[in-house]
Amino acid sequence: MGRKIVITSGKGGVGKTTLTASLGIALAEAGKKTVLIDADIGLNNLDVVLSIENKVVYDILDVISGKCRLKQALIQDVDNPSLYVLPSAKLSDSPLLNAASFRNVADALALNFDFVIIDCPAGIDNGFHRAVSAADEAIVVTTPHISAVRDADKVLSLLSGYNLMSVGIVVNRVRGDMVSRGEMMSAGDIVRAVRCEPVGVVPEDDYITVYSSAGRVPFDTVSGRAFKILASNVINGTRNIFDCSARPRLSAKIRRFLGV
């Protein structure tokens, strides 16, 4: 039986979808058969982040309503044959999309995959409940900003009402240079404030910004290395934290090449 992990945050735009995709890639590269469930009906969908949006035929609602079989809706990643995506429904208000049906889908996937990663929508309403109900573990994403951490803390309180085996936090978009100048809270500050175990720290990475519109992020970047460490923490239960203090900027040559 595979592990089912929901990626959640409370606040939108902190990097849930980016983290889901990148963690998925890193897990697949580590040889784990991984499937990503897109439980968010947002702008920056998982399929777009992974550049597979043109391959979407069926989605999770088609699976739940019996229009197609689970296997038919899964999209295999081009670069990583061990990575699959179950696309999100286009309609969010169908009564078929409930916690029980989500859990059934996740359970069915867990029979055939090592990891089922669920990209949770922002907010703490039905969509949150559905996504969290389908998981056994949770990763809460935040950025080093007070408003994001505050929402993460609220989500941590909500999560304590679910029967989860483990809950960890990832601090995303950390700027090592600003932290060392005392201009940005460190991951340590945040972990202390919310009293939650850190599973990863991801630096602010220009590559993510640049590539998010053009296609997927190349793996050998600072954030790529941070995601690799995160994946190994998730797999092995270790708690190695990426050091964000050395932060190479996008080189001028790459900037020119990309026209940015």
Next chain:
Amino acid sequence: MKKTAKIAAERLKNVILADKVAHPERLNDLLKSDITSLLEEYFELYPQSVKVRLQPSEYGLDILIDATAVRVKDFGNFGE
């Protein structure tokens, strides 16, 4: 001058602790009624004497319970 990160960390701590006691009425009512019925198993309580207070502390929240009992209930003799 205090570094911005230090100020932010301090503000964050305060905001989070304030959030934790943000809805005290409902939590307090539930807590008070549960604690009252628990204490009533052991004590004859002075009417309306149970008070529950939540207070931010260094490690999270202090839960302060204050109650007055008229007498301890007699459990009889359990023998050895």
